[in-house]
Every structure is written in structure tokens, then in C-alpha cells.
Amino acid sequence: MNNASTHYDVIVIGAGSVGTPTALSLAKAGLKVLVLDALPSAGQGSNKHAIGGIRATHSDPAKIRLCLRSIEIFSTWKEIYGDDIEWHKGGYVFVAYREQEERTLKELLRKQQSYGLNISWLDANDLVKLIPYLNREGLIGGTYSPDDGSASPLLSIHAFYKHARQYGAEFHFNEPVMEMIVRGGKIQGVKTTKGTYNAKVVVNAAGAWAKSLGNLVGLTIPVQPDSHEAAITEPVQRLFDPMVVDIRPAKGSANFYFYQHKTGQILFCITPSPNIWGFDTRETSSFLPMVSKRIVEVMPSLQHIRVRRTWRGLYPMTPDGFPIVGWSKEVEGFLLAVGMCGQGYMLGPGLGELLTRMVIQSPLPQDDEILSILSPYREFAGQEKLK
Known part of the structure; x- marks a missing residue:
């Protein structure tokens, strides 16, 4: 039998531009959070290759609203948390x-x-x-x-990671996920190269590796x-x-x-x-x-x-240039936050708060519109105008 330390409210897979601020937001909400990543430390996937631009200048209300909130977080970070992430408006x-x-x-x-x-x-x-x-x-x-503005992706990811840990989030690095545990169509947890961890919610924030993670539960994710x-x-x-x-x-x-x-x-x-x-x-x-x-x-x-x-x-990338965000209909408790199309750094903080509201079932009025636009079950037609 697993001991209590293997039981979590949420498991986040991916300690990058989306997964790390999501862990911070979830932990701030009082949830017990585990973040798993196959790489040695936070931000070692696509995040460290980002150039740092942060804009709300998009062509749809979903990304505009998420990025407006992200800009609030980036621009006030030093004032609130004390870390210099090199924000420049x-x-x-x-x-x-x-x-x-x-x-x-x-x-x-x-x-x-x-x-x-x-x-x-x-x-x-x-x-x-x-x-x-x-x-x-x-x-x-x-x-x-x-x-709009810019900041340092490396300093930002470290700041999100540091404060997520201070709020109680656990991070396991060099630990790839090998199996998703699903019973009766519901997520029960994950198995890695080092152990088994239980949770009713698993967030796929695996960036460029999101598709292979979806394959573990029988989903074809178009990323x-x-x-x-x-x-x-x-x-x-x-x-x-x-x-x-x-x-x-x-x-x-x-x-x-x-x-x-x-x-x-x-x-x-x-x-x-x-x-x-x-x-x-x-x-x-x-x-x-x-x-x-x-x-x-x-x-x-x-x-x-x-x-x-x-x-x-x-x-x-997704077929239409928009992220994929939402609950899986096929596997209860599997939450997708994938396909950021190179904009994960600017979307991550705002998206992390949205994902937290989804998990704790405390939506804001605009969340329905955002989730409708970014739904995993939308028709992938057309192209985002300012990719």
C-alpha cells in the first residue's frame, strides 16, 4: 500500500512555462501539488529557449484575457514577491x-x-x-x-519554482512518467521511473512532449x-x-x-x-x-x-495556432494545458490561475468564453492572425 506521501490533490506533468506557474497557483489555493519532469530542473525544456516577450496583443479574447492577467503578474512580481525578473514595460x-x-x-x-x-x-x-x-x-x-513588455524567462521560472515550493508544492526532477493509472475512465495517478503517485487530477503541461503523454491514456492530442x-x-x-x-x-x-x-x-x-x-x-x-x-x-x-x-x-503547435485547454471527456480528471504555439511563457501565469479555478470549481465570468475558444473539442479550422 502507498504511504500518505504519495497522495496528492493534483499532479502536474511538466515544470516549464505553464506547469511551474500552475503549481504555484494551485499551491497558493491550498492544494497538495506534485510536479513531475523528466529534465534536471525547472524550465529546462522550451522555457529556456524563449526570448522573453510578453504581450496581450493577440487576435482573440481568450489569449488577450489570459495575457492581460499574465502582464499584471509579471509587472508586479518584484513588488509583491521581491524577485527581480527583469520586467521591462x-x-x-x-x-x-x-x-x-x-x-x-x-x-x-x-x-x-x-x-x-x-x-x-x-x-x-x-x-x-x-x-x-x-x-x-x-x-x-x-x-x-x-x-506589453518583456522579462527574463530563466529568472521568472526560477521565481515561480521558488515560491511554489514555499507554498508547499513538491517537484521531482529526472523522473519521466511511464504510465497513467486510469480505472473506470477516471484518473487515479501516475507511475514514473521512480515511483507511483496518486491523484484525482493530472495536468498535462508537457509542452512539446504533450502528445506522447496523451498517448498514455489513449488520447490523440494534435500537438x-x-x-x-x-x-x-x-x-x-x-x-x-x-x-x-x-x-x-x-x-x-x-x-x-x-x-x-x-x-x-x-x-x-x-x-x-x-x-x-x-x-x-x-x-x-x-x-x-x-x-x-x-x-x-x-x-x-x-x-x-x-x-x-x-x-x-x-x-x-496546434493545427489552428491556438492552445488546447480543458478537461478530457474520455478520461475524467485529465486536464489539458498544451499546444501553446510558442507563447507558453506569456500565457503561463494567467493560464495557471485559470487551471486552478477549474480544479477548485471557482470560475470567473469570462472563463466560459476562454475555455470555449481553447476547447480540446473545437473544430481546428482557420489560423490565429498574430502567431
Whole structure:
């Protein structure tokens, strides 16, 4: 018979951008929480590959509301908990150098403002006043959301982990899940390489590995990893504040984005086109020439800044670009929080609170709409506009 220490209210699988803040929220609510991860410490999966952008500038109310709450948590973290997670309220700018992008951004702007976002259209003159180093040639304008920002994924995940433990959450690392215990269609617990743990609720927050975890209970979860590459420069004096996003497609990339971190380094990334499916995270020789050319076209003054390193991480993608969040109908007690499509870092804190409300059955009025949009049983049609 298992002793009392193997019994938990909730088992969270995955100590990453979603699982760790979820553990904190659950533990704060008074629940006994166990977090299991196959890797050596918190944030060693996709979290450590994130570049740190945090925005509520999305095209649907589900992600907007979750990220607005996440921004509240990130922006007040130091004040409330005392940890410096390098939060910087720099905002986001989506630039338009062609009429196609101008139309897209202005159409989205009306929807975003209707959801209560603090976002506006700036013409070329005002945009250059905001970001003086932007290339003025061909610039039409862009959207600006001043309340968005950035922080350090590594410092954030450590802060979530530290305080989750202080509230009583247990973390077991180097302990992959081998079996899900299901009886009568209900979750009973999990078996790992090191033991058996009982709980009536198991949260799948396994990121790029969510599909294989679903297979353990006979579910096919439509999440597959897409490899994205990023880079960081040497630190330099403050040149600009907002994250700059250019949604123009080009050979090898659907879009690209870059920003200057609070500590001075410039981080940048592309969305590859076509997708690079699979778990390969080796750097490539093609990324840096491709993305450097695009960045220098938008901000020529960056051309002489030295790049320190590049890396690749995994975006857990869904067919429509939206996360999958909700209870399994097939296996009672199996809660999905997967398919963040590269936005787990910005969604994680707000999503962790939503998952906690689901577990303790204490919903907020807006939760039904969020869960309807992100339902595992929705039709996976269309595409999210600002992936």
C-alpha cells in the first residue's frame, strides 16, 4: 500500500512555462501539488529557449484575457514577491511597410480595441518619434501597444519554482512518467521511473512532449513540435523600447521580431516557413544570415552589433495556432494545458490561475468564453492572425 506521501490533490506533468506557474497557483489555493519532469530542473525544456516577450496583443479574447492577467503578474512580481525578473514595460510595435500589412493590422486593431486592449495606430512620423532608428523608407505606420513588455524567462521560472515550493508544492526532477493509472475512465495517478503517485487530477503541461503523454491514456492530442531559432547580441546602450514585429513573409520566414532586453542585449527570432517539424534543436548556418538581413532592413543602425550566440527551441503547435485547454471527456480528471504555439511563457501565469479555478470549481465570468475558444473539442479550422 502507498504511504500518505504519495497522495496528492493534483499532479502536474511538466515544470516549464505553464506547469511551474500552475503549481504555484494551485499551491497558493491550498492544494497538495506534485510536479513531475523528466529534465534536471525547472524550465529546462522550451522555457529556456524563449526570448522573453510578453504581450496581450493577440487576435482573440481568450489569449488577450489570459495575457492581460499574465502582464499584471509579471509587472508586479518584484513588488509583491521581491524577485527581480527583469520586467521591462517596453510595449510592442507591429510595423507596416506594405499596404497588405497595413490592412491586416488595421482590421485587427478594431477587434483588439473592442476587447479592451490599449493599442493604437501610429503613422510613420509618430512611429519614428517612438523608435528613431526605424528605417523610414517605405514605412507606412504600425500598431503600438504600450502596456506589453518583456522579462527574463530563466529568472521568472526560477521565481515561480521558488515560491511554489514555499507554498508547499513538491517537484521531482529526472523522473519521466511511464504510465497513467486510469480505472473506470477516471484518473487515479501516475507511475514514473521512480515511483507511483496518486491523484484525482493530472495536468498535462508537457509542452512539446504533450502528445506522447496523451498517448498514455489513449488520447490523440494534435500537438507537434516546430523548431524555431533565435539569437542574442552583446549588450549595448538603450536604442529602442518596444518589441518590433514585421509580419511580412520572406523566403524561409513567415515573419520576424526583435527587441532590446532590460539588460541591453538585443534578442531576435523568426517564424520559419515552411515549418521545421520535429525535436531537432541544433543551430543552423542559414538562420543568422537570413534574419540579420531582415533586421538591418528595418533598423539599419543594428548592423555593427555583434551576435553572441544562437539557439533553437521547440514551439508546440496546434493545427489552428491556438492552445488546447480543458478537461478530457474520455478520461475524467485529465486536464489539458498544451499546444501553446510558442507563447507558453506569456500565457503561463494567467493560464495557471485559470487551471486552478477549474480544479477548485471557482470560475470567473469570462472563463466560459476562454475555455470555449481553447476547447480540446473545437473544430481546428482557420489560423490565429498574430502567431
